[in-house]
Amino acid sequence: MADDVLAEFEPFPDPALQEVADALLELDPTGARWAAIVRHTYDMIYNGQETGRFRWDQLMKTEKTHFGTLFEINAQREFEFDGGDATDFRIAGHQVDAKWSQSMGGWMLPPEVFGELALVATGDDAESRWSLGLVRVRQEYRREGGNRDKKSQLNAAGRSAVRWLWREAPLRPNVLLQLPRPTIDHIFGHRAGTQRTNRLFRAAEGMIVHRNAVATVSRQLDHQKRVRYNGGARSALKGEGIIILSGAFYPHLAEWLGVPIPQRDEYVSVRIVPTENGDGVPIGAGRWRRAQPGEASTVPAPRLPKVGSRDE
Template identity: 35%
Template structure:
C-alpha cells in the first residue's frame, strides 16, 4: 500500500458521509462490533492468502511466488470470504448492503482497479501489505472525480491521488498476521516438509524454530492430517512431544502451559499457539519438572 495516505475528509458535511457512515456502521455491526472486526478481518485476509500460497504442498513461501492467475483468484476469494464473515448476500455487483449495490475490491499493491459498472456506486476497499504485515478496510463512493483519467485495456480506473482522501476507513494501516513462512529460511522449510510422517514434520518444525510462538494454522499445515492436534500431544512415546522430550526439548501449549512459559521467560503464547524450548541448565529442567513436564537430562542428543 502507499506509504503516505491522506487523512479522510469524509466527515459530517461531506456529500458521501451519510451513505458511507451508514454502510460502515452496518459492516461493523455485522462483524460483531469494532473489536471483532479488527480481529477477524485480518485473520480472514491472512487465511485467504495462505490458502493460495499453499506452502506445505508447493514449498512457496510468499505472495510474490504466485502465478498471475493465482494472484487474481485471491481477490475472488477475499470477496467470498468477506461476504461470509459479514453474512452479506450477493448483489448485482459483489454484494448488497442496506439496499445498495456495493462492489468489493481487493489489492495486494498500492491501488484498486475500479470497473465501469462500479462507477457511482459504493465500494468496499480491501488491501494487504505483505512486506509490512498491515491491512486496510475502507469505503469509497466511486465517483468519476475520485478516479484517474487513464484506464487499462478493460476500461478499469484506479483511485486518484486526491481520491484517497475520499475513503472512509474502518481499518487503516492495521496490524495483521505476518506470513509465517516468509521469515523461515528456505533450507529450514525444506527440512520441515521432508519428513515422511506428521510426527516427523512436526518434530522438525519445533526443533528448528524454538522460542517462537507458532499458531494452530501452521501446525495444521505442517501435520497435513485430519487429527493434526494429536501430533502435539504425547502418544505412548510416539507423539511429537515424546520425540522432542527425549532430545531435551519442551513442546508447550499457550492454553495448558502458560505458567511454565512465563516461568522460563519464553515469548507469550495465545491459547491457540505453541512454543518449543530446550532448557540450558538443570535449574530450568527443575522448573519444567515442577510444572509436570519431565525431560530426559542430559538429553539423548547430548549423550551421543
C-alpha cells in the same frame, strides 16, 4: 494556492459511506474478524497441506487474481452480508463492492462500481499487516483511461479519500515467512514430514506456529498428530529440553514462561531447564524456566500434564 490543493483532496460529505462504516465497526469493533478473514484467505490460496507453499511469490498468476474472490466469499460467510444488485454486498442498505489488491492503491474498479461504494483492502503476509477502508468511486477519484475491460484505478485524490477503518493493522504471523531463508530450506530439506515438523519446532522456538504452518511442513492429512507425543515432535524434542504448548490447553504455561501466548489453533515451542530454590514454573514433578540463548539443556523436558483425557 495550498488551500486549493488541500480542498481538491478533501473527501465529499457522504452519509451513506458513514452509515456503512458505522455498521462495519459495530459488527467488528476491533477488526479481529476481518483480520481472521485475511489470514484465512492467505492460507486457503497457499493450500500448504497439498502444495507446501507459503509465500505470495509461489502462486500462479491466476491464483493471485483469485485471491480477491476468496476474500469476498470469506467476508460474506463471516458477516452474512446481503447481496448487492450490481455490487458484491448490501451493507446498511447501501451497495458495496469488495476489492482486494496485494499492493496499496492497486484496486481494479469495473464500470459497475462507478458511483458506488467500494470496500478496499490490502495486506502483506511477510510484514504481517492488513488494511481495510471505504471509498466512493467518483469520477473525479478515478484515473483517466483504463484497460480493455474499462476498469480503472483510484487516482491520488481517490486514494486520499479512502476512509480507513483499519490501517496497517497486525495480521497473525506466518512463521514460515519470519524464519531465515536458510532455516526454511533446512526444514523443507528432509524427505519425511515428521522430521520436517521436528525441524520447524526446533527452529521456531519461542515463536507462534499456526496449525497451517504444521500442515504445510508435514504435508500429511494427520498433521496435528506430528506434534503430539507417541512419535510426534513432543516426543522427539523432549530430549533436547523442548516442550510444545498448544493454545487450546497450555496458554497459561506460555504466559508463565514468558513466551508469546498461542491462540487455540496455534503452538509455541519452548526450550526449558530445571530451576533450584523453588523458582520457576511447576511442570510435572519439578520447576522450570525458559533456557537462555546458548544455554545447554542438561536434562530432558518433562511430559506436559494431561488436560482432561488428552494431552494436546
